Amino acid sequence: MDFRADILSHRDRLYRQALSILADAAEAEDVVQDVMLRAWEHRGEWDQIENMQAWLAQVCKRLALDKRKHAALLRRTPLSDDTLDAARHTSLSGHASDMERHETLHLLCDLIADLPSPLDDLVRLRDIEGMSYRDIALQLSLSEDQVRVYLHRARGKLRERYLKLHRAGLNP
Amino acid sequence: MDYKYIEQLIDRYFEGETTLEEEQILRKFFAQEELPEHLQQWKPLFRAEQEIAVAHLDESFDERILALTGEYHVKAQPIPLRVRLRPLYRVAAFLAFAIVIGTAVEHSATPAADAPREPIAVQGQDELDADETTPLDIRSAELMESDSLMIQ
Incomplete structure (x- = not known):
């Protein structure tokens, strides 16, 4: 097991995972750095880790969710309200496209984060990493049939909540 | 359409x-x-x-991580001590040289063992003062002498 080849090489995938939880580039990068340092601290146990990619993804998710919870506590507002605030802010600021992008990123991250586990992981692996059902099944220790059923359920929930938030954002 | x-x-x-x-x-x-x-x-x-x-990190991230993890690696080795002592090597080398010369003079000039040792130790001290280096006692000078010999 080599740090650079077997661990550091997963940086971009971990970064996208963290970004899809936090919707913030700098915070996502911090999380990936923490994941890397944690993996390095556990270098004596690398041989016992069966699936390094899955192990790193689990650590990354935990750290990113902790950070997300912390940020939500600081804001002390429900995430959906926050999204609406961002939508209102968009119409006031000159940089509509930047704000729009920012808002949309938050919206997608909130939608995915609201899905129960493992539906959230499944959507991330499929829609962000573009992974096949087979690879997703391997990474999440599910059967391919389960992946199919869960993805169907996850996308149904996404559509429902997306339309609700989107309409609210457009016509406040 | x-x-x-x-x-x-x-x-x-x-x-x-x-x-x-x-x-x-x-x-x-x-x-x-x-x-x-x-x-x-x-x-x-x-x-x-x-x-x-399409989001991704760049090479500077790798460099930062490798520097951070590399630091842990270096800490496990005794390199920093030698690096810290490096400015004193010249002083140690000079003292070693002085002692060798002193021994040679001792052997060739006089059979009395104690006589030349004192002037040469004083000479070494003068050199240190001229360099504005902190004065060293003879014990630490001997320690560094053995250190420098080991490294060479």
Whole structure:
């Protein structure tokens, strides 16, 4: 097991995972750095880790969710309200496209984060990493049939909540 | 223009029935500037997916991580001590040289062992003072002498 080849090489995938939880580039990068340092601290146990990619993804998710919870506590507002605030802010600021992008990123991250586990992981692996059902099944220790059923359920929930938030954002 | 195909893809996407290729087609479609009014509502969703999908870190991240982990590695080795003592090597080398010369003089000039040792130690001290180096006692000078010999 080599740090650079077997661990550091997963940086971009971990970064996208963290970004899809936090919707913030700098915070996502911090999380990936923490994941890397944690993996390095556990270098004596690398041989016992069966699936390094899955192990790193689990650590990354935990750290990113902790950070997300912390940020939500600081804001002390429900995430959906926050999204609406961002939508209102968009119409006031000159940089509509930047704000729009920012808002949309938050919206997608909130939608995915609201899905129960493992539906959230499944959507991330499929829609962000573009992974096949087979690879997703391997990474999440599910059967391919389960992946199919869960993805169907996850996308149904996404559509429902997306339309609700989107309409609210457009016509406040 | 007919958007039946795209509409169908969107429906199948939310049913969880699209292939990876079809999902790629959807993202490409929504990346366009001009979109029909009735499909505008899906634009933010597919664009946000695409934005995260192409996000990545760069080489400077690797360098930072390797520097951070490399630091831990160095801490386990005794290198820093030698690096810290490096400015004193010249002093140690000079003292070693002085002692060798002193011994030689001692052997050739006089059989009395104690006589030359004192002047030479004083000479070494003078040299140190001239360099504005902190004065060293003879014990630490001997320690460094052995250190420098080991390294060479």
